[in-house]
Amino acid sequence: MLGVLAVMLAFGFIGAAAGVSWWALWDPAPEAVVFRQEPYFMPDGEFRSTGTYVAIAAxxxxxxxxxxTWWCRRDPLTMVLAVLAGSVIAGAVMIGVxxxxxxxxxxASARSAAELxxxxxxxxxxxxxxxxxFPxxxxxxxxxVLLTTSPAPVENSRA
Structure with missing residues (x-):
């Protein structure tokens, strides 16, 4: 149980750090020209934020x-489920940050901005x-990890 919690926390913290990195690498923001109270971006303006997200998240x-998974490979099924849930959390945290x-x-900015x-x-x-x-x-x-390593040995408590 402690391993699952550690995995979730690790994914959450790393997701937040990845979100800050995403913002830092994306900055400066692309600019849109306002025409008839609507913003118009250059073609790469919209793609750049998604592309940067993918380049960091992957x-x-x-x-x-x-x-x-290598760290907690004693119980592979539990760890795979924890990694899946944690990665969904990390992706959401990254987007949120x-x-x-x-x-x-x-x-909203274009509605109150001057024309052009x-x-x-x-x-x-x-x-x-x-x-x-991310997931x-x-x-x-x-x-x-699961295909290339054997499960970690279970510690014997009779020692």
Whole structure:
């Protein structure tokens, strides 16, 4: 039980750190031109935040899946479930921290902005497959450990 809690906490803290990294690597925010109270971004402006999220979440999830599954490989099923749940938490925390640090919603900013002025973009992940990157990478790491190592020996308490 302690191992499961440690895995969840590790994923939560690393997810928060990954969210700060996501925001830092994405900064400066892309700017949109306001036309008729609507923001218009360059084509890469929307992709950049999702791409940066994927570029951070995939390796972090993979490493966490590898390390934490190896650390608690005595009970593989419990650990795989803990890694899966923890990686979902980490992905959500990463998105939440990124949203907290990002500028305000450009739609709302554009409503009060002057015509042809610029408003900063918002850090966000497009719905869909990108949300699954953290859990997928973590499960890939867990699978790699489970396929390449033997379970840790159970300590004998009769000593």
């Amino acid at each position: 390796p972090v999830g993979l490493v966490l899946g590898l390390v934490l 990124g949203l907290l640090l990002s500028p305000a919603d450009p739609q 002025s610029t408003v900063p973009g918002m850090l966000r992940v497009q719905p869909g497959a990108a949300w699954c990157v 997928f990478a973590a499960m890939l790491g867990a699978l790699a």
